[in-house]
Amino acid sequence: MAGGYLTTHVLDTARGCPAAGLKIELFRLDGGGRELVRETVTNADGRTDGAILPEAEFAVGVYELVFHAGDYLDGFGGAGGPRFLDVVPIRFGMAEADHYHVPLLLSPFGYSTYRGS
Template identity: 70%
Template structure:
């Protein structure tokens, strides 16, 4: 099986998928942080394509950067200056040719993630 990477973002404060949330993917190579792609979540809180498809997949360390502050501002969530959660980086390793699913459960004052399926 070829490896690939996906995500899903749920707005747990509102109980809905987080549509319109920008996500950047970076590959980490030592001290270098190399931008791979930028995608935006659709109405289901998923990206329209795999973040890292099988044709581009490689084992290594990666970072998903979720632009939560922009999303929360767009939803009308009560704003703070500075916002408690703005940019959420999640750094993780992919060690095998497999499906990696890294979801984000988001609210204005907390988040969680896990390796999904």
């Protein structure tokens, strides 16, 4: 089996398009600690330009993707009071060297995720 890696994709379901320009942080969690692994921004297709955790850096464990949804949504007239959604954290485990794909389907008042392919 090839080594593991992690990808993501953000779709703006309210506008029906990829969420371009959305800041994402990836953290590795270990023994109560939280280490920033990578910070990136989605491209025009709502994806990162490469794997957010490439094969050369992959390790099994618990991770957290933090999507800065509020900043993205403010760009479309969402500002003007407390945001319903601001930062969207998704905590998940990777137990084997495989391709993990964690997409985010986003709107101003809700989101969903799943293990994609």
